[in-house]
Amino acid sequence: MCAWGYAGPYNCLSCYGCMESCDHLFFHCGFSRRIWYSVILDCGFSNPPFDWDSVVVWCVAKLKGKSLKVCLAKLCLGACIYHLWRQRNALLHGNCPRSEEAIVSQIRWEVRSRILARRSVQIDDKDRPLINFVAACSVVFLVAGLGLCIQYLLE
Numbered sequence: 779m780c781a782w783g784y785a786g787p788y789n790c791l792s793c794y795g796c797m798e799s800c801d802h803l804f805f806h807c808g809f810s811r812r813i814w815y816s817v818i819l820d821c822g823f824s825n826p827p828f829d830w831d832s833v834v835v836w837c838v839a840k841l842k843g844k845s846l847k848v849c850l851a852k853l854c855l856g857a858c859i860y861h862l863w864r865q866r867n868a869l870l871h872g873n874c875p876r877s878e879e880a881i882v883s884q885i886r887w888e889v890r891s892r893i894l895a896r897r898s899v900q901i902d903d904k905d906r907p908l909i910n911f912v913a914a915c916s917v918v919f920l921v922a923g924l925g926l927c928i929q930y931l932l933e
């Protein structure tokens with residue numbers, strides 16, 4: 779941001795502990811790391827990386843194919859980036875910031891909605907624990923998610 783002529787503030791607006799940078803925002807900052815870990819662990823991944831270069835390498839290595847796990851992780855990563863940047867801008871411009879829990883809930887809801895709208899996701903037996911992630915939001919989503927899963931299992 780400094781290279782683009784941005785005049786500050788330069789410290790992270792979420793924790794005020796470090797200089798703002800891509801690495802800090804995605805996901806060195808405790809605020810962003812807790813959000814990233816919350817949603818990516820839900821996808822069935824363990825020990826996800828938390829520095830940007832490693833996240834990129836990890837995505838190239840781990841997020842191949844169209845399985846439910848991979849689709850969830852891709853959607854979660856995109857949603858994390860979007861909401862963390864949105865949060866940063868809300869803090870910068872004095873808008874009401876959201877709590878970690880609110881952002882995680884929003885990401886889960888959006889990912890769930892998007893995955894239920896897809897027809898090309900491959901769901902198999904090893905993805906059964908992930909179905910809870912997809913369908914646990916409400917009775918409506920539970921019914922819709924199970925219906926979708928049954929449809930895919932019968933195909």
Ligand SMILES: [Zn+2]
Pocket residue numbers: 790791792793794795796802807808809
């Ligand atoms: Zn921070």
